[in-house]
Amino acid sequence: xxxxxxxxxxxxxxxxxxxxxxxxxxxxxxxxxxxxxxxxxxxxxxxxxxxxxxxxxxxxxxxxxxxxxxxxxxxxxxxxxxxxxxxxxxxxxxxxxxxxxxxxxxxxxxxxxxxxxxxxxxxxxxxxxxxxxxxxxxxxxxxxxxxxxxxxxxxxxxxxxxxxxxxxxxxxxxxxxxxxxxxxxxxxxxxxxxxxxxxxxxxxxxxxxxxxxxxxxxxxxxxxxxxxxxxxxxxxxxx
Amino acid sequence: xxxxxxxxxxxxxxxxxxxxxxxxxxxxxxxxxxxxxxxxxxxxxxxxxxxxxxxxxxxxxxxxxxxxxxxxxxxxxxxxxxxxxxxxxxxxxxxxxxxxxxxxxxxxxxxxxxxxxxxxxxxxxxxxxxxxxxxxxxxxxxxxxxxxxxxxxxxxxxxxxxxxxxxxxxxxxxxxxxxxxxxxxxxxxxxxxxxxxxxxxxxxxxxxxxxxxxxxxxxxxxxxxxxxxxxxxxxxxxx
Numbered sequence: 001x002x003x004x005x006x007x008x009x010x011x012x013x014x015x016x017x018x019x020x021x022x023x024x025x026x027x028x029x030x031x032x033x034x035x036x037x038x039x040x041x042x043x044x045x046x047x048x049x050x051x052x053x054x055x056x057x058x059x060x061x062x063x064x065x066x067x068x069x070x071x072x073x074x075x076x077x078x079x080x081x082x083x084x085x086x087x088x089x090x091x092x093x094x095x096x097x098x099x100x101x102x103x104x105x106x107x108x109x110x111x112x113x114x115x116x117x118x119x120x121x122x123x124x125x126x127x128x129x130x131x132x133x134x135x136x137x138x139x140x141x142x143x144x145x146x147x148x149x150x151x152x153x154x155x156x157x158x159x160x161x162x163x164x165x166x167x168x169x170x171x172x173x174x175x176x177x178x179x180x181x182x183x184x185x186x187x188x189x190x191x192x193x194x195x196x197x198x199x200x201x202x203x204x205x206x207x208x209x210x211x212x213x214x215x216x217x218x219x220x221x222x223x224x225x226x227x228x229x230x231x232x233x234x235x236x237x238x239x
Numbered sequence: 240x241x242x243x244x245x246x247x248x249x250x251x252x253x254x255x256x257x258x259x260x261x262x263x264x265x266x267x268x269x270x271x272x273x274x275x276x277x278x279x280x281x282x283x284x285x286x287x288x289x290x291x292x293x294x295x296x297x298x299x300x301x302x303x304x305x306x307x308x309x310x311x312x313x314x315x316x317x318x319x320x321x322x323x324x325x326x327x328x329x330x331x332x333x334x335x336x337x338x339x340x341x342x343x344x345x346x347x348x349x350x351x352x353x354x355x356x357x358x359x360x361x362x363x364x365x366x367x368x369x370x371x372x373x374x375x376x377x378x379x380x381x382x383x384x385x386x387x388x389x390x391x392x393x394x395x396x397x398x399x400x401x402x403x404x405x406x407x408x409x410x411x412x413x414x415x416x417x418x419x420x421x422x423x424x425x426x427x428x429x430x431x432x433x434x435x436x437x438x439x440x441x442x443x444x445x446x447x448x449x450x451x452x453x454x455x456x457x458x459x460x461x462x463x464x465x466x467x468x469x470x471x472x473x474x475x476x477x478x
Contacts, residue, residue, distance in 0.1 A: 008358035055360060089356045117328045119247035121294060125360070175414070 001068050006090040011055040012124040013085035018049045033081035038065045045100045047237045053229030060237040062100040106184055106238040109193045112231050113179040127231035132204030134174045140203045141170035143212040150189055151218040158190035191226055198225035240307050245329040250294040251363040252324035257288045272320035277304045284339045286476040292468030299476040301339040345423055345477040348432045351470045352418040366470035371443030373413045379442045380409040382451040389428055390457040397429035430465055437464035
């Protein structure tokens with residue numbers, strides 16, 4: 001039986017999604033819980049990596065098990081074995097053609113910025129900024145939509161074959177003193193959202209940045225900054 | 240020199256504000272930081288206690304020190320010695336007539352409820368609820384405003400001489416899937432906000448609760464439930 005699970009986690013507690021020899025990853029935690037619940041080892045395949053400190057509201061993963069359990073027990077049982085910082089929110093049975101990584105059609109990330117007093121309640125959850133001009137940020141976001149070569153916004157160490165991606169939507173919503181940047185694409189390059197966010201913060205702060213011209217350079221050195229991981233959330237994965 | 244400081248903290252990391260023989264309180268952490276920065280012991284007096292798990296966006300406290308430091312160094316220095324879960328956001332010099340506890344004129348608490356997917360990102364920060372009727376909740380809130388005997392909403396163990404308090408404002412704001420309950424008063428009884436919140440959640444969920452009749456009973460057994468500490472925030476203290 002192939003199970004598809006949806007997960008939420010607080011990235012501050014982990015070294016990222018991807019399994020590490022030293023442990024401490026979300027994947028390690030989930031694989032350990034699956035082994036305890038189903039009584040056998042199983043590889044848990046995520047929709048993609050999230051870096052250390054990056055949160056997930058809805059990461060998706062799959063694993064196979066010969067043992068069949070009611071879906072309610074899969075959710076409850078995994079949560080009983082998982083650390084508090086990871087929760088399984090949903091479980092489904094899927095056929096063997098479903099692959100949490102390869103079947104992805106769209107992914108959405110959210111980046112949270114806030115303009116307010118320093119507080120430990122947001123310190124690991126959002127980026128503190130000064131007041132931003134969300135109209136200017138949304139003008140820049142509009143330039144990102146479409147199929148483009150995003151090499152400018154790709155960190156070194158990416159193993160992606162091509163840096164062409166299709167962005168379906170990108171926009172900033174201001175909610176009081178919070179600024180939420182949403183971006184939906186068929187896939188993301190290494191650190192792509194965080195590199196774009198760093199440019200958006202500059203634009204929102206009044207700097208003249210031509211994001212289209214940056215993109216056309218196809219050169220990472222044109223956009224050096226990377227916004228911190230702590231403000232980034234894997235928001236939705238669509239299949 | 241008397242210093243007035245404003246603090247924000249994540250209550251999940253502490254056994255509450257009030258100093259405990261076993262340590263682990265916010266007050267203990269602040270007193271230790273003051274001792275390190277100023278080189279002498281000083282009692283740090285807070286505007287009031289917050290229970291274990293209760294957060295603060297703006298707790299206020301004072302302490303005296305013979306050594307005088309620039310205010311910027313007070314903020315930076317205390318933060319250097321404090322655990323990450325407490326931040327000093329402001330420091331002021333005040334005269335000796337100011338008392339963080341006795342001079343309080345108004346306090347505001349906020350209680351956060353959310354209707355959404357289970358997520359560890361909100362688990363220690365808010366109360367998960369089903370969809371609530373904020374119009375009904377606001378009708379009940381209106382009954383709380385004014386000078387009343389709040390004995391119904393006072394937990395055992397309170398040392399308050401009188402249970403009469405003046406509520407200046409009480410209202411619920413719905414923001415998407417969040418419900419924020421704000422209440423401002425000249426003072427609060429032990430667990431008062433959490434006991435009122437528990438009734439508001441029932442009212443928002445469609446139960447017929449006459450909050451005015453409950454209040455007039457002046458009897459805690461009429462309102463047994465207490466909402467968990469994790470959703471409660473000390474929001475503002477006014478002098």
